[in-house]
Amino acid sequence: MMYKQSNNLFLPLMNTQDFENKTEVERSEIPTLREPMTEAQRPETEVRHLDTSVSLVVEDTSVEQSLISHPISHISGCTCEGHTTNHARMQTAAAVAGLTATALLASCKKEEDLLFEVNTVGLYSSAAEKDKMKSNEQYVSILYTNLFQQAISSSDVFSIANCFDSIGDQELAREVLISNFFNDDGVQLPTIEEMNADIETFIVDTFKRFFVRIPTEAEKTWVKNFITSNPYMTPELVYFSFALTNEYLFY
């Protein structure tokens, strides 16, 4: 199955009509991205893996040091200085190589757990599920991804968050930022022709892109009527209004 990036989640690339034709059970089987695990949710095995690595390093060092500190001549019986040193070096090298190989074999264990992976989490069934407000950083990251279809760099997020802090009216700050983004050639927008060719699909896709949910019939009807009755309404202005809504501030 193909995936497209939306709202930092990977949603299945599926025709809206197909989706609506499916039963509830079929819809629930559509795979989507699982949210990143929190610290508390991380599996214990990952921590154990890190602990093992640390203890191996410590063990290697101590064994190596103990071998070097014991004269090899006690083992071979020869007491001449050169022989003793060569024997000692060879034995030490062999011991170190053996231990290193053992350590490498032990540490080359297949990683069992992943921090991020695709999992089955559906779209929001309703806007009512959104009760947490996005931070400025989250808002900026998600907005950028929604508009440019690619991730924003962390330094850009930091700088834009600073810009938000420097303006008292946050709504105004969002408007100015969005209108700056729309001056960038990289914004991924449907054309007006594409919007008008299948306006219902455009509306559903826009709701999914920005609100991560399917519009209600009332919403679909109102937005459709509004777009068709306003000749100046473009995909850009529709995206602009969605990006400014209160719902877009929550998740």
Next chain:
Amino acid sequence: MKRREFIKKVAATSAGLAIAPYILPSGRLFAPSGYRSANHVIMVMFAGGVRHQESVGMRYLDDSQIGDPYPGNIMYNMLNGAAPTMKIAYGTGEGGELPIPAILSQTLQSQGTLFSEMQALSAGHYGGLNSILQGGLVSAQGLRQRPVNPTIFEYLRRHGGYAASDVWFVGNGIGGSTPLLNYSGNPDYGIQYGANFFAPGTTFGEEGFNYLADAKVYHPENELAPMYAMKAFLDNTFAQFGQSQQSLGNTEEEKQNIKLFMDAMYEKVANGTLALPPVTDNGDLYTMAFACEVMKWFKPAFMAVNLSAVDTCHSNFTGYVAAMHRADHAVGHLWNYLQTEIADIANDTTIICLPECGRNDEPNAITDINGWNAYDHSDENALRIWSMMVGPGVPSNLTLGSEGNPVGLVSDAMLAVAEILGVKTDVMNAGYLAPGTLSLFDHF
């Protein structure tokens, strides 16, 4: 419907529509009048912890550096007094040997009233700024927390009916929780009565230029109006789930005006035509340039400006006196700009300057490149501040109080703003003022 009934209903509806825009958020039909000595007030929060001895005390090095008995006034736009003649390190050029020439031909002290010693309520910056803007300070006020009690911005907007763009806060930066000061967390006031805010160093600095300066221009009626209409519909549908986000309350017209201002500022910065003071070599002077621009563009009823560069005194006394000299230069530039470039409101504007806190009597262990001691702010001496007020109805050439004989509290300044702009009674009735707070006018 009968013709008579129809006419009655139309008349009633028309009357309602005509009156509705004038009903204030507080429910009043008209704003209260109050003292109203001026229609515009500027408050300069000066300037990051100023020691009484070097500012109003005019003792330069005499009271701070052992073996340097050189007094003098380094704030000669604001205060009467001769400048130091020895060991000058606060000016421009190598070693700061060249003092910045005075901008004002007549000091603010001679034009208005100096409260030569007042009592601060906090020895810290954020606490001090809160005490100025709230007219008091609660012990529960924490850092990284919005003011616990309402600020003067909110009193003015809620009780005075001022629009959002009538009330401004120009900050020195985005650090130290400064952006949180434009409205409180008080449930009866809050964001819908907050002030517009810019931290010019960021908004119009490199970061602002990179991400905000290239805004696309939309047609306000053909494009923005339907865009806002769709947003309103979507917000209404989301509001049924109990989640909403209140805003500062700038109208669409105000927002457009602020966007135009931002565009103009980016252009001015790029063209080098900003209202900069004659010397602009630190952040406070840059901040003051934008305060001048805000004053000229919006002609707000109230604007607070925060300067902070003198706080370098924690480790650099030389930098401290240089920053204090520049803060005076900034205030002189603001007052001069008002008289020359915004002349239509010059005689209708009052300026109040006061530090949020002072500095310690004893130095810390740090010395700077001149071997001068540095000072923190935590002791009784750090609660010794002063204030200055100039404007219509303010007695000129008057000094109240003296060293060791303080007159007034830091919170008096906020109540004076409330008095000038007509909300003094509402502020007092709200019950959040520090005990003993009077308006500065009450001391005359």
